[in-house]
Amino acid sequence: MDQAIQNNEYKTALVELLYQLADDDFILAFRGSEWLGLAPHIEEDIAYASINQATMGHAVMYYELLESLGEGAADVLAHERKASERKNAILLELMNGTGTYLENPNYDWAFTVVRHYFYDIYKKLKLESLKQSSYLPLAQAATKIKMEQYYHVMHWKVWFNQLILSGGEAKTRMQAAIQKVWDEFADVLSYGTHSQDFSKYKLIEEESLFKQKWEAEMKQVFEKVGIDYPGFPTAKKGDGRSGMHTEDLNQALSTLSEVYNLDPQAAW
């Protein structure tokens, strides 16, 4: 393993993959935390807070792996990197709806449910593959994270099925949310520019193979609720894996780092 790290190409690919994993979980956990106190009911508020705490914990694990590879302190990686350096998929940075947490948070629960459910299914499949990673610390992290992920998927599945199988406004809004998520989901699935090295060094399974598995799983999800599979998704807003982002990411970063930036040296 240490020998492999000496190989520059291996290390570059590994670091790239870890940034994608860390930044995805980090930004989605932040968007999720913006529902605190606003969730549809008290039980959901507790559940969602717990899920976000766990997801943020997963991001921390990945940032700590990056720290151990000499990328800098985990806190700095989470708080100080500019939007253009972030590798998260664009879908995950998008605001929950109109307004902000403090002013008129007119958030869309349908969008939130669909984004989380689809992301969590994707994440579960990704973790299954990462459990076999040639980089042992990553394989061990994936094993641990996947046990927690089980409950996240279960949670969003209940919301997804209940809302979409009901009629009226719920169904209409869920279908609009699926469209919005599907417009961007190809970006989530993308391995980015180092895709070949990811599989060459057995960090994760090959990109096309992974996408096939994911499509097979998603077809079942749609079939179970009686909706036609919409075909392979697109990435209309661009390519987050290469640092392209929307204004929503800047808004998120300035908000989430506001306290940190008051005194970056403070010990928590």
Add this chain to the structure above:
Amino acid sequence: MESFEALQFNVLKKLEDVKDPEIPLVSVIDLGMISDVQLGRDGSVKIKALPTFVGCPALEIIKKNIKEAIQMVEGVKDVEVEFVYDPPWTSDRISEKGKENLKQFGIAPPPKFIEEKELWDVECPYCGSHYTTMENLFGPTACRSILYCKSCKNPFEAMKPISNLM
């Protein structure tokens, strides 16, 4: 040699005093959070601990509590506590004594995990009835769920089953 063995005994015994800050009846040993204790001839102690849930905010407190407790053991010079992920913590690491103490605190021990079965059979820690319902899979901490006993009409919590099958 005898003193080394005594030291070993005392260190392990001391770990029994370190409790989960959120469940003060259950020790880190009974929760199955300790995976390795290495003792050096020079009195140095290296402890490997397993986090129950990755994002658990109590982890740093637990680490500090272990360190402070072991430092108090006579003959110990230097204590190092490290969280590791191999082997991963699973809920079947909780000892029988741990399960009993959880019940006394009003928390049901983790029910047996059955794949694809989304309803658990959970025994009420107060009255022992199985006539219980799940109120919320997610509870006040990452490792706990909220349930309700329809027999004795008490709300209670249960540890989530966590397994490698998941």
